[in-house]
Amino acid sequence: MFEVIARNGAARAGILHTDHGDVPTPVFMPVGTQGSVKALAQRDLREADAHIILGNTYHLYLRPGADVLERFGGLHAFMSWDRAILTDSGGYQVFSLSELRRIEDKGVTFKSHLDGSTHEFTPEQVVAIQRSIGSDIIMVLDECTPYPCDREYAGTSLELTTRWAERSREELLRTKPLYGHRQLQFGIVQGSVFEDLRQKSARALRSIGFDGYAIGGLAVGEPLEEMYRIVSSVEPALPADKPRYLMGVGTPENLVEAVARGIDMFDCVLPTRNGRNGQVFTSMGTLNLRNASYKEDKRPIDERCLCHVCTTYTRAYLRHLFTSKEVLALNLASLHNVTFYLTLMREMRASILESRFPAWKEETLGRLATGQTLTP
Amino acid sequence: MFEVIARNGAARAGILHTDHGDVPTPVFMPVGTQGSVKALAQRDLREADAHIILGNTYHLYLRPGADVLERFGGLHAFMSWDRAILTDSGGYQVFSLSELRRIEDKGVTFKSHLDGSTHEFTPEQVVAIQRSIGSDIIMVLDECTPYPCDREYAGTSLELTTRWAERSREELLRTKPLYGHRQLQFGIVQGSVFEDLRQKSARALRSIGFDGYAIGGLAVGEPLEEMYRIVSSVEPALPADKPRYLMGVGTPENLVEAVARGIDMFDCVLPTRNGRNGQVFTSMGTLNLRNASYKEDKRPIDERCLCHVCTTYTRAYLRHLFTSKEVLALNLASLHNVTFYLTLMREMRASILESRFPAWKEETLGRLATGQTLTP
Numbered sequence: 001m002f003e004v005i006a007r008n009g010a011a012r013a014g015i016l017h018t019d020h021g022d023v024p025t026p027v028f029m030p031v032g033t034q035g036s037v038k039a040l041a042q043r044d045l046r047e048a049d050a051h052i053i054l055g056n057t058y059h060l061y062l063r064p065g066a067d068v069l070e071r072f073g074g075l076h077a078f079m080s081w082d083r084a085i086l087t088d089s090g091g092y093q094v095f096s097l098s099e100l101r102r103i104e105d106k107g108v109t110f111k112s113h114l115d116g117s118t119h120e121f122t123p124e125q126v127v128a129i130q131r132s133i134g135s136d137i138i139m140v141l142d143e144c145t146p147y148p149c150d151r152e153y154a155g156t157s158l159e160l161t162t163r164w165a166e167r168s169r170e171e172l173l174r175t176k177p178l179y180g181h182r183q184l185q186f187g188i189v190q191g192s193v194f195e196d197l198r199q200k201s202a203r204a205l206r207s208i209g210f211d212g213y214a215i216g217g218l219a220v221g222e223p224l225e226e227m228y229r230i231v232s233s234v235e236p237a238l239p240a241d242k243p244r245y246l247m248g249v250g251t252p253e254n255l256v257e258a259v260a261r262g263i264d265m266f267d268c269v270l271p272t273r274n275g276r277n278g279q280v281f282t283s284m285g286t287l288n289l290r291n292a293s294y295k296e297d298k299r300p301i302d303e304r305c306l307c308h309v310c311t312t313y314t315r316a317y318l319r320h321l322f323t324s325k326e327v328l329a330l331n332l333a334s335l336h337n338v339t340f341y342l343t344l345m346r347e348m349r350a351s352i353l354e355s356r357f358p359a360w361k362e363e364t365l366g367r368l369a370t371g372q373t374l375t376p
Numbered sequence: 377m378f379e380v381i382a383r384n385g386a387a388r389a390g391i392l393h394t395d396h397g398d399v400p401t402p403v404f405m406p407v408g409t410q411g412s413v414k415a416l417a418q419r420d421l422r423e424a425d426a427h428i429i430l431g432n433t434y435h436l437y438l439r440p441g442a443d444v445l446e447r448f449g450g451l452h453a454f455m456s457w458d459r460a461i462l463t464d465s466g467g468y469q470v471f472s473l474s475e476l477r478r479i480e481d482k483g484v485t486f487k488s489h490l491d492g493s494t495h496e497f498t499p500e501q502v503v504a505i506q507r508s509i510g511s512d513i514i515m516v517l518d519e520c521t522p523y524p525c526d527r528e529y530a531g532t533s534l535e536l537t538t539r540w541a542e543r544s545r546e547e548l549l550r551t552k553p554l555y556g557h558r559q560l561q562f563g564i565v566q567g568s569v570f571e572d573l574r575q576k577s578a579r580a581l582r583s584i585g586f587d588g589y590a591i592g593g594l595a596v597g598e599p600l601e602e603m604y605r606i607v608s609s610v611e612p613a614l615p616a617d618k619p620r621y622l623m624g625v626g627t628p629e630n631l632v633e634a635v636a637r638g639i640d641m642f643d644c645v646l647p648t649r650n651g652r653n654g655q656v657f658t659s660m661g662t663l664n665l666r667n668a669s670y671k672e673d674k675r676p677i678d679e680r681c682l683c684h685v686c687t688t689y690t691r692a693y694l695r696h697l698f699t700s701k702e703v704l705a706l707n708l709a710s711l712h713n714v715t716f717y718l719t720l721m722r723e724m725r726a727s728i729l730e731s732r733f734p735a736w737k738e739e740t741l742g743r744l745a746t747g748q749t750l751t752p
Contacts, residue, residue: 035696039703042688064671064696071672072692080688276703295440296447312418312456316448320411320440327415327652330703 001184001211002243008357010235010262013349016052016212016243018136019181020076020084023051024349025243025264028255028341029086031272034059035079038272039330040338042081047308048339049346051083052136054267057129058090058097061119062112066132074134074179086267087135088247089126089188092144092216103143105160123164127171127185134179139214140168142188147221154192161190162204169208184211186245192217193226195233202237212265213238214245219254219268228257235262252281252344252368256361259348271337276330278322281340283364285371287315289333294319307339377560377587378619384733386611386638389725392428392588392619394512395557396452396460399427400725401619401640404631404717405462407648410435411455414648415706416714418457423684424715425722427459428512430643433505434466434473437495438488442508450510450555462643463511464623465502465564468520468592479519481536499540503547503561510555515590516544518564523597530568537566538580545584560587562621568593569602571609578613588619591639595624604633611638628657628720628744632737635724647713652706654698657716659740661747663691665709670695683715 006013016023030037030045033056037045045053055075060066064078072078075085091108094100098110107122126141142161145154165187172185187205191197205213215234218227231246238244245265246258255266271281278289282302287294289301300310301318309318309332321329344364351360378401382389392399406413406421409432413421421429431451436442440454448454451461467484470476474486483498502517518537521530541563548561563581567573581589591610594603607622614620621641622634631642647657654665658678663670665677676686677694685694685708697705720740727736 034700034702035693036700036702036704041704041707043684063700064692068672068692072674072690078690078693078696080690080693296444298448308419314448314454314456316440316444317411317454317456320454324410324412324439326410326412327703327706328412328417331417331707 001182002241004241006353006355008352008355009260011259011352011357012262012264013352014243014264016264018052018084018184020082020136021051023084024346026255026259026345026348026352027052027265028345029054029265029267030338030341031267031269032079034063035075037334037338039276039334040272042079044331044335045081045338046083048335048342050338050342053081053083053085055085055087055133055135056090056093057087057126057133057139058093060087060133061090061129062114066129069134070132070178074132076134084136085133086137087130087133087139088267089130089139089141090121091126091142094121095144103160105163107141123167124171127168127175131175131178131183134177134181134183136181136183137212138172138183138185140165140185140187142190142216144220145190145192145217147192149192151192151194151197154190154194154197158190158197158201161188162201165205166208169210186210186212186214186243188214188216188247189234189238190217193222193230195230198230198234199237202234206237206239210242212243212245214247215263216247218246219248219250224254227254228261231258231261231263252341253365255341255344256348256365259352260357260361271341272334275333275337278329278333280333281337282371283367285368287371289315289318289329290322291319301336302340305336305340305343307336309333309336309339378617380617382729382731384728384731385636387635387728387733388638388640389728390619390640392640394428394460394560396458396512397427399460400722402631402635402721402724402728403428403641404721405430405641405643406714406717407643407645408455410439411451413710413714415652415710416648418455420707420711421457421714422459424711424718426714426718429457429459429461431461431463431509431511432466432469433463433502433509433515434469436463436509437466437505438490442505445510446508446554450508452510460512461509462513463506463509463515464643465506465515465517466497467502467518470497471520479536481539483517499543500547503544503551507551507554507559510553510557510559512557512559513588514548514559514561516541516561516563518566518592520596521566521568521593523568525568527568527570527573530566530570530573534567534573534577537564538577541581542584545586562586562588562590562619564590564592564623565610565614566593569598569606571606574606574610575613578610582613582615586618588621588641589614590621590623592623594622595626595630595644600630603630604637607634607637607639628717629741631717631720632724632741635728636733636737647717648710651709651713654705654709656709657713658747659743661744663747665691665694665705666698667695677712678716681712681716681719683712685709685712685715
């Protein structure tokens with residue numbers, strides 16, 4: 001289900017086979033929390049050549065609800081998306097969005113951020129909801145530790161996360177997909193910024209045995225060097241023949257650096273969220289379309305970009321849409337940004353396949369640094 | 377520049393020739409006030425087969441400004457739309473949106489609704505701004521009387537509007553287009569609900585001589601019968617060989633009834649504004665996608681509709697997007713609604729060409745009345 005087809009240093013190019021199509025890696029997965037990648041139509045995602053998108057278990061469980069999704073034959077049919085879907089377990093949202101009531105060995109009790117109603121997530125139930133969703137990749141329920149986090153809390157939390165991972169795997173093996181297509185399951189390495197805890201977590205997950213391994217609990221406010229240090233220390237502890245997914249990361253620079261450290265998969269709200277605020281990514285760094293300096297700028301967002309937005313509209317028009325609060329601005333900036341991310345990943349993959357990743361990396365990071373920089 | 381190619385009773389099918397393509401009439405013009413038809417990309421409009429859209433002189437004058445538009449070679453280039461554009465004169469917006477300072481024979485002084493700055497619109501200047509915009513059809517500056525409006529005010533206002541129309545025509549004939557393509561100019565019949573004033577207005581405009589004639593000051597709150605009565609009374613007073621444009625109208629039913637009374641052109645914010653609120657038009661009447669009854673509805677918005685939205689998404693998914701406040705909802709509902717309006721006009725035109733408009737009208741109005749109805 002996963003093949004590494006080329007290596008260049010620690011960087012890997014591969015193919016993740018799913019029943020909703022092959023996913024070339026390294027891959028960036030646009031975030032479609034509630035069954036919609038914000039401001040983009042499904043055909044926009046196809047046009048940007050997205051092979052896999054994210055959904056969120058917490059959000060989809062609350063709305064439209066697992067029952068509705070089951071009646072539609074799962075999220076793919078409900079949202080009319082026939083390529084791959086990975087669902088985040090919702091653990092992060094339970095801890096960040098909802099009013100958390102109680103966390104115990106059995107699971108977490110929480111109040112919905114929508115209507116205050118009380119719900120419980122157990123590792124087993126989170127697998128069951130993802131069976132209803134029908135995602136191609138199921139993530140286990142975990143506790144995502146905040147930053148900073150003391151060693152003792154990180155250690156105790158990790159034990160819980162590990163027990164939950166075992167139960168999640170058992171539940172997956174005990175049950176069957178509802179819609180006939182295969183569902184893979186990824187474990188999530190936690191342990192905050194403590195290398196020994198991270199190693200322990202990786203070993204434990206390996207011994208349980210998952211279809212892929214995510215690194216969670218990063219990009220939560222720690223310095224960049226800390227993030228890269230943890231990625232570098234975890235990577236050798238993960239099986240070489242399984243995909244590695246760095247959750248919630250990141251800027252274009254972060255993606256390049258993480259691929260250089262052996263990561264295959266990413267997701268992040270940056271291209272869509274920042275796009276909706278007028279910030280667009282270019283091969284020379286970022287720019288904000290609201291800026292008055294673009295008032296009469298006849299250039300596209302990025303002269304190197306071949307997306308529909310860059311081949312059709314000028315910065316001046318896009319600025320006009322943002323200053324005039326036109327909804328179209330959100331769609332166009334998001335479409336460009338997602339295309340930019342996916343193109344970056346495609347170019348990166350090609351450079352690995354052709355064993356020129358180090359030179360590509362140096363040139364790309366150099367170019368990205370010429371414009372404004374974006375704090376992650 | 378305008379040909380009537382078929383008649384069926386008072387209803388006409390024609391072609392309006394512009395330097396940005398032929399516009400088959402009767403035609404509905406989607407409203408793109410600020411250089412964007414709200415929530416739709418220009419390629420969405422092409423997909424819906426829009427041949428002409430509206431822009432607004434007041435809004436475009438304030439933002440991005442006539443100077444910026446000139447530097448881009450006009451609105452077509454600025455917004456990347458190579459089909460026809462009609463620009464409303466902005467009179468209506470001056471009277472409704474801005475803080476009006478003074479109306480006198482020379483023109484109107486007003487404060488911008490954006491920043492409170494003071495501006496003056498004269499009939500000549502409004503022509504000049506539309507030269508900068510480069511619209512294919514220029515509307516004259518007029519005073520749009522409110523409803524109700526007493527006879528005396530309507531009469532005095534009409535005299536002003538008529539003098540402004542003369543000056544507008546002189547200014548058009550005195551000046552040249554800036555970008556090489558031809559710009560037509562329409563006069564606007566006013567006179568509130570008073571048939572004699574309307575006749576007087578129509579006669580005065582005819583004697584000035586315009587490329588087309590609009591009926592303004594309707595759909596401003598008067599009963600439907602009043603609107604139809606005025607349209608019927610004005611129509612015989614307008615030249616048979618020029619296009620007639622009923623401004624700001626209306627519901628699907630209104631369009632059918634007005635075409636039956638000899639109108640060729642329409643514009644209205646209903647399909648886009650109502651779409652953004654979740655109200656969609658179908659061949660059986662309107663429905664609101666926020667309604668809980670669509671929670672598990674696997675049908676498209678309209679089973680008779682072949683638009684991208686109806687061939688891709690269910691009511692349940694669209695309802696989910698609206699209840700989840702996803703931006704995509706705005707685009708999809710607007711795309712369906714605009715397609716619905718344009719399809720209605722195309723079917724209506726075909727029925728006139730085939731001399732079966734009366735039967736088509738009866739059948740269509742019958743179908744539209746089977747569902748919920750929409751107050752105009």
